[in-house]
Amino acid sequence: xxxxxxxxxxxxxxxxxxxxxxxxxxxxxxxxxxxxxxxxxxxxxxxxxxxxxxxxxxxxxxxxxxxxxxxxxxxxxxxxxxxxxxxxxxxxxxxxxxxxxxxxxxxxxxxxxxxxxxxxxxxxxxxxxxxxxxxxxxxxxxxxxxxxxxxxxxxxxxxxxxxxxxxxxxxxxxxxxxxxxxxxxxxxxxxxxxxxxxxxxxxxxxxxxxxxxxxxxxxxxxxxxxxxxxxxxxxxxxxxxxxxxxxxxxxxxxxxxxxxxxxxx
Amino acid sequence: xxxxxxxxxxxxxxxxxxxxxxxxxxxxxxxxxxxxxxxxxxxxxxxxxxxxxxxxxxxxxxxxxxxxxxxxxxxxxxxxxxxxxxxxxxxxxxxxxxxxxxxxxxxxxxxxxxxxxxxxxxxxxxxxxxxxxxxxxxxxxxxxxxxxxxxxxxxxxxxxxxxxxxxxxxxxxxxxxxxxxxxxxxxxxxxxxxxxxxxxxxxxxxxxxxxxxxxxxxxxxxxxxxxxxxxxxxxxxxxxxxxxxxxxxxxxxxxxxxxxxxxxxxxxxxxxxxxxxxxxxxxxxxxxxxxxxxxxxxxxxxxxxxxxxxxxxxxxxxxxxxxxxxxxxxxxxxxxxxxxxxxxxxxxxxxxxxxxxxxxxxxxxxxxxxxxxxxxxxxxxxxxxxxxxxxxxxxxxxxxxxxxxxxxxxxxxxxxxxxxxxxxxx
Numbered sequence: 058x059x060x061x062x063x064x065x066x067x068x069x070x071x072x073x074x075x076x077x078x079x080x081x082x083x084x085x086x087x088x089x090x091x092x093x094x095x096x097x098x099x100x101x102x103x104x105x106x107x108x109x110x111x112x113x114x115x116x117x118x119x120x121x122x123x124x125x126x127x128x129x130x131x132x133x134x135x136x137x138x139x140x141x142x143x144x145x146x147x148x149x150x151x152x153x154x155x156x157x158x159x160x161x162x163x164x165x166x167x168x169x170x171x172x173x174x175x176x177x178x179x180x181x182x183x184x185x186x187x188x189x190x191x192x193x194x195x196x197x198x199x200x201x202x203x204x205x206x207x208x209x210x211x212x213x214x215x216x217x218x219x220x221x222x223x224x225x226x227x228x229x230x231x232x233x234x235x236x237x238x239x240x241x242x243x244x245x246x247x248x249x250x251x252x253x254x255x256x257x258x259x260x261x262x263x264x265x266x267x268x269x270x271x272x273x274x275x276x277x278x279x280x281x282x283x284x285x286x287x288x289x290x291x292x293x294x295x296x297x298x299x300x301x302x303x304x305x306x307x308x309x310x311x312x313x314x315x316x317x318x319x320x321x322x
Numbered sequence: 323x324x325x326x327x328x329x330x331x332x333x334x335x336x337x338x339x340x341x342x343x344x345x346x347x348x349x350x351x352x353x354x355x356x357x358x359x360x361x362x363x364x365x366x367x368x369x370x371x372x373x374x375x376x377x378x379x380x381x382x383x384x385x386x387x388x389x390x391x392x393x394x395x396x397x398x399x400x401x402x403x404x405x406x407x408x409x410x411x412x413x414x415x416x417x418x419x420x421x422x423x424x425x426x427x428x429x430x431x432x433x434x435x436x437x438x439x440x441x442x443x444x445x446x447x448x449x450x451x452x453x454x455x456x457x458x459x460x461x462x463x464x465x466x467x468x469x470x471x472x473x474x475x476x477x478x479x480x481x482x483x484x485x486x487x488x489x490x491x492x493x494x495x496x497x498x499x500x501x502x503x504x505x506x507x508x509x510x511x512x513x514x515x516x517x518x519x520x521x522x523x524x525x526x527x528x529x530x531x532x533x534x535x536x537x538x539x540x541x542x543x544x545x546x547x548x549x550x551x552x553x554x555x556x557x558x559x560x561x562x563x564x565x566x567x568x569x570x571x572x573x574x575x576x577x578x579x580x581x582x583x584x585x586x587x588x589x590x591x592x593x594x595x596x597x598x599x600x601x602x603x604x605x606x607x608x609x610x611x612x613x614x615x616x617x618x619x620x621x622x623x624x625x626x627x628x629x630x631x632x633x634x635x636x637x638x639x640x641x642x643x644x645x646x647x648x649x650x651x652x653x654x655x656x657x658x659x660x661x662x663x664x665x666x667x668x669x670x671x672x673x674x675x676x677x678x679x680x681x682x683x684x685x686x687x688x689x690x691x692x693x694x695x696x697x698x699x700x701x702x703x704x705x706x707x708x709x710x711x712x713x714x715x716x717x718x719x720x721x722x723x724x725x726x727x728x729x730x731x732x733x734x735x736x737x738x739x740x741x742x743x744x745x746x747x748x
Binding site for chain 2: 114115120131161162163166186189190193209211219237239242
């Protein structure tokens, strides 16, 4: 049977329950077989949704930490297909998974085939950094029509009119990029960001998760009081570069910080 | 999908992070506005004439033509532009546009360094801060251009990721732009990238083809073919554009993509030049070490557009290889993908050896040291010279080769036993 049954709506149901802690993990890093174990650790640490990065040779939305992790995975022979196979091993025990990658590996496998394989592996959503809303509506329909929520991104440069267009066509949640730039460089979690997120939540009929440059439990705590979800990527990948213990410790601290200050639903 | 703005058939588009979409919208509007503004046109044309040195000559290379068995070869001398290549046509246009848009900083990527030098030059001319991303491997191969950029006041930022060449420099420039998008304009160096870049760069390079046609008419020459090298493809699209526009694409592009092999000359007549793009076959198409995206790649998405791309079965971009840093790119401008598919342009390739040999020919027979990129176009003609005997053929000599002197010497020392010139017996 198709694992897509029941997948639709899983992400929104999760966001409806509580403020979501959304950690990011890069497939095949540090070791080519480490990902299933690390996914389980994130689940145990309290992840509500996990973004699972599939490596791409030219990750132009990513800063040095995720570029390095991605390159290492590719050097070790990890592919989009093998990463999805590894996800399938542990997916039943995990919170909703959003696949985070770039368009080309998806096109190469074939959009329908990719979605089918990802859904069968247990993924609930798909986020493509280089497929902005409106870039190719036909392709977006093919990607969003097979059991995965196609998660849109919005940036500080996105106009309100465009934000509404983006949110109207979306399912799951809106990933709000906290500042211009690539993943990793530190973001100031300040009053301006908080008020923009609050404004977005009032304007859109979709949960809003905030990411890019969110690194510390303090930042996560602050954002948790205004956003529907807090995404942390680079800081976890950097911790993983130090040790698995540091990775797990940071994930637990972040989850706790989000819990400590979650907004009222 | 044909006819949608920013698309060439199914190629092109705007596949970039969301952060850049408003900047691309702004650029699209600014370019649409500027290109029809007579004041902008006048400023640009004046700059191209008095500063860049246009029009460039169309020169008959008689000794080279004789050496090829009697082809009447016409060289469009883009190497005689200020800074030594066609790249300046694009950079003065884009920097003028950036000034009009109120930007204060320019970023660029560069492979061979010719675009970097041209961007640094335009920035010096118009008073812009300029940062140029360049792969470390290219900085080694093109040390002279690194120094030129620095002297012109630009910062050269080394890129150490990936293959440390043009592809990675382009990714890094896009990352910079994502962070600096408000006050910065990204001057992309070829007819690649997200819309509106391929169309804008085509528009700015079109001066090459316009002048060539005018010069041919003045000479009373009907060209049988036009050759240009294709990396990203900006000199080629600039040269081809007026020829293409004069003969609109077929309504139904049903020509199979593989019908472009040698011997299948399509549609040549006295009033319709055959257009030939020459890619870099590197160490040979069979070696896997090449940059022949159109010949051996598959459609995919890199750097913001859908186009032919060197990639593996998993959709990972595979490194390109060419002795010429300017052709060392795994992608190609989206319009070239469309022109290949529609059959309007035939794409061939030549190896490093063939290009280096053509480099030597131009030096010794014509007294012109060409860029290794441009030498590919000349080598492409030589491979089929028999076919063009007693006919008029234009080669876009896109740039000069001072930058390549060291690389050619190195190539001859390490790989070039069969291309040695007489004075290199040691």
